[in-house]
Amino acid sequence: MSQTYRLGVLDGDGIGPEIVPVAVRVATGALERAGAGVEWLPLPVGLAAIESHGAALPASTLRALETLDGWVLGPHDNMSYPPEHRTVLNPSGFLRKHFDLYANIRPARAFPGTRATATGIDLVVVRENTEGFYADRNMHAGTGEFMPSPDVAMSVSVFTRPAIECIARTAFELAMTRRRHVTIVHKANVLTLTTGLFRDVCREAAAAYPAALVDDFHIDALAAHLVRRPGDFDVVVAENMFGDILSDLAGELAGSLGLAPSINASDAVAMAQAVHGAAPDIAGKGVANPTAMVLSTAMLLDWLGRKHADESLVIAAKTMERAVEGVLALGIGTADLGGTLGTAAFGEALVGWMRDER
Numbered sequence: 001m002s003q004t005y006r007l008g009v010l011d012g013d014g015i016g017p018e019i020v021p022v023a024v025r026v027a028t029g030a031l032e033r034a035g036a037g038v039e040w041l042p043l044p045v046g047l048a049a050i051e052s053h054g055a056a057l058p059a060s061t062l063r064a065l066e067t068l069d070g071w072v073l074g075p076h077d078n079m080s081y082p083p084e085h086r087t088v089l090n091p092s093g094f095l096r097k098h099f100d101l102y103a104n105i106r107p108a109r110a111f112p113g114t115r116a117t118a119t120g121i122d123l124v125v126v127r128e129n130t131e132g133f134y135a136d137r138n139m140h141a142g143t144g145e146f147m148p149s150p151d152v153a154m155s156v157s158v159f160t161r162p163a164i165e166c167i168a169r170t171a172f173e174l175a176m177t178r179r180r181h182v183t184i185v186h187k188a189n190v191l192t193l194t195t196g197l198f199r200d201v202c203r204e205a206a207a208a209y210p211a212a213l214v215d216d217f218h219i220d221a222l223a224a225h226l227v228r229r230p231g232d233f234d235v236v237v238a239e240n241m242f243g244d245i246l247s248d249l250a251g252e253l254a255g256s257l258g259l260a261p262s263i264n265a266s267d268a269v270a271m272a273q274a275v276h277g278a279a280p281d282i283a284g285k286g287v288a289n290p291t292a293m294v295l296s297t298a299m300l301l302d303w304l305g306r307k308h309a310d311e312s313l314v315i316a317a318k319t320m321e322r323a324v325e326g327v328l329a330l331g332i333g334t335a336d337l338g339g340t341l342g343t344a345a346f347g348e349a350l351v352g353w354m355r356d357e358r
Helices: 016-034 049-055 060-065 091-098 161-175 194-208 219-228 238-253 290-305 313-327 343-357
Strands: 004-010 035-044 070-073 103-110 122-128 146-150 152-155 179-186 211-217 237-240 261-263 271-272
Touching: 004 016, 004 060, 016 035, 016 070, 016 313, 016 343, 035 161, 049 060, 049 179, 070 290, 103 161, 103 238, 122 194, 122 238, 152 219, 161 179, 161 194, 161 237, 161 290, 179 238, 179 343, 194 211, 211 219, 219 238, 237 238, 261 290, 271 290, 290 313, 290 343, 313 343
Parallel strands: 004 035, 004 070, 070 271, 122 237, 179 211, 179 237
Antiparallel strands: 103 122, 103 261, 146 152, 261 271
């Protein structure tokens, strides 16, 4: 038995309370099989936390997270919050900023048995998570958006060498475990100083990885190339908003945002979070696809295993990934994939696959 890790469970809003328990259920089965120890700690967040604690991210939740090895965060739907709670950072944005979760790792690959638009896609978008064009995350205080008059709205983007160096290093280290190809995303023909700095610092970082193939594209051109030839890309490194947009595109090309996982990581801690949103239109119906949340949780276990040199966590993560691959390959899925199973039933199919694999 490996050491016991303490992981938070934050269901979130919308479909979160349906898909997060499925991810924990599947992870628990994989962990037990691998002989790995995890203590799950449920914590309030989102609209339910507003109703019970008066805040979408209660101080008690934040204090608890500071003591944990990582956590699983469900999607948020801050538009459903009372008006006074919409003017502050949403829980996800606050946690990324508070814990300096500078690296948002978002894989996109087509699984056999799914209706992927791009059957050859297998890439990872490495998204800088703290600066760039998202004005709510790039300021020490305030949001970076302001209105000098009722008819004029402005925002400030921030690009710094240290943050770019961190995300570039993350991208190249990941690429060295894959196909050794890094694509840098920018718009330096127009945003010369800001995204030009991003491009140039990433290029400088490439010098430490002579075995890597490096190229760069304007954001609009890369979006077109992803549609036309997605199989040609491996690791794509981008600033905050560009990475968000491209990873959504890549997720849909791979078959569905319901298949799109991610982790947000600093050097010390990581948070599992599916790429998709809270989908309030289907919340409570039991039809949401939990795959992205399951795979995000697997990514968290893999990250923890590699950080702590704990092979049992890595094995548990791989077991979860194989279960997803195996079940989807059989044509079993939720409605967004053309299947017939509901959320909980799909989770049980994954657990059953792991049991039968023995």
